[in-house]
Amino acid sequence: MIAALRDGVDLALRSRRTATACVCFSLLTVPILLILWCLQAWALTHPHVLLNFRAERLVAAQWGVGLLVLWQALVALLAWRGREVMAARSPWWAAMALGPVLMGWVLLSLVYGLQDTPMGMLLVETLVFARAFFPLRDLKAWMVLGAVLIVGHELLDAFGVVDYAPLLSHPMFDGHGLSDWWTWWLRIMFNASVLPFAAAVFYLFGSLARQRTELESLVRTDMLTGLANRREFMARLAQESQRQRRGDHPLSVVMLDVDHFKQVNDTHGHPAGDQVLASLGALMRASVRQDVDLAARLGGEEFALLLPETDAEGAHRVARKIVEALRGLPIHHAGRLLPVTISAGVASVLDGEGERALRLADDSLYEAKRQGRDRVVMAQAPDVAVTS
Numbered sequence: 001m002i003a004a005l006r007d008g009v010d011l012a013l014r015s016r017r018t019a020t021a022c023v024c025f026s027l028l029t030v031p032i033l034l035i036l037w038c039l040q041a042w043a044l045t046h047p048h049v050l051l052n053f054r055a056e057r058l059v060a061a062q063w064g065v066g067l068l069v070l071w072q073a074l075v076a077l078l079a080w081r082g083r084e085v086m087a088a089r090s091p092w093w094a095a096m097a098l099g100p101v102l103m104g105w106v107l108l109s110l111v112y113g114l115q116d117t118p119m120g121m122l123l124v125e126t127l128v129f130a131r132a133f134f135p136l137r138d139l140k141a142w143m144v145l146g147a148v149l150i151v152g153h154e155l156l157d158a159f160g161v162v163d164y165a166p167l168l169s170h171p172m173f174d175g176h177g178l179s180d181w182w183t184w185w186l187r188i189m190f191n192a193s194v195l196p197f198a199a200a201v202f203y204l205f206g207s208l209a210r211q212r213t214e215l216e217s218l219v220r221t222d223m224l225t226g227l228a229n230r231r232e233f234m235a236r237l238a239q240e241s242q243r244q245r246r247g248d249h250p251l252s253v254v255m256l257d258v259d260h261f262k263q264v265n266d267t268h269g270h271p272a273g274d275q276v277l278a279s280l281g282a283l284m285r286a287s288v289r290q291d292v293d294l295a296a297r298l299g300g301e302e303f304a305l306l307l308p309e310t311d312a313e314g315a316h317r318v319a320r321k322i323v324e325a326l327r328g329l330p331i332h333h334a335g336r337l338l339p340v341t342i343s344a345g346v347a348s349v350l351d352g353e354g355e356r357a358l359r360l361a362d363d364s365l366y367e368a369k370r371q372g373r374d375r376v377v378m379a380q381a382p383d384v385a386v387t388s
Contacts, residue, residue: 225281245352252315
């Protein structure tokens with residue numbers, strides 16, 4: 001369940017669909033607003049705490065926070081219910097989700113005191129959450145408006161037109177020790193800002209790591225068969241050649257090619273050809289040693305196996321196993337059985353010359369094609385070939 005939730009949030013971060021963005025943004029910001037609402041409710045119901053506030057302004061702030069929570073919940077609910085028909089990017093929905101929340105946090109930060117309370121951290125945290133789910137173009141106008149409000153309030157405060165932290169009846173910090181109320185208020189609001197922000201940062205770094213792993217896999221993997229692609233095969237061939245050269249161990253390469261593959265595509269269509277290639281890929285994965293050998297699709301209907309520390313006889317057995325298994329493998333497409341065979345060429349070297357092994361295996365593959373296909377030809381030397 002946790003993995004499914006994580007995957008869902010990752011998808012929302014990547015897709016930037018407005019509907020999922022509205023829901024995720026609300027799930028992260030509404031709890032913080034509820035914490036503030038509960039603290040203000042406590043202050044309104046306890047006269048000795050209410051002395052720290054200007055009562056009529058605190059009532060207005062309480063109504064504002066409550067309406068903001070209800071607004072976010074309504075926008076998230078409507079966006080989720082209409083997610084199937086809503087456009088991937090809906091600027092008006094983004095504006096409704098972002099505008100009131102961001103402006104609400106700006107105003108709350110100003111009335112509580114932006115410089116000496118955690119409200120500024122909460123404002124930054126809300127901006128980070130918004131940026132995580134919404135494109136920057138949906139945020140720009142609200143960021144500019146928020147900056148104008150903050151700078152304007154600071155200027156008016158400097159000229160004595162408005163009070164700093166107008167919600168409070170007296171400064172939170174007056175040169176003496178904090179009252180019990182402000183001690184607890186600061187701790188709760190500080191934790192409400194820092195802990196979710198830290199969790200979000202850790203999650204975002206984890207999401208980036210997962211995306212990097214997926215991208216690396218896409219670069220190395222053939223999407224149709226799930227095998228390594230040509231780039232990965234050539235890189236591993238170079239690595240194994242160097243390693244085998246130092247250890248004087250055999251290195252074998254098997255080249256494989258589907259027989260008459262063009263006829264399969266022409267007769268049954270390209271989906272049938274894709275089915276054949278996918279079935280062969282699954283067969284090759286099951287026929288090699290995991291984390292040791294490498295099965296790859298080099299392109300089209302051409303495949304290869306890299307078999308480190310495997311002599312010619314061992315590589316020949318692996319190739320023959322694949323050829324015989326594919327011959328008897330029932331490949332079905334559109335209710336029809338597709339008879340498919342494959343030819344293979346095998347080569348092994350002892351000097352770590354992987355490129356040479358690849359050339360010999362390729363020559364042996366063409367020899368298998370010349371001899372009639374559906375067979376394995378093993379190159380023992382550049383001018384000698386053994387057929388089976």
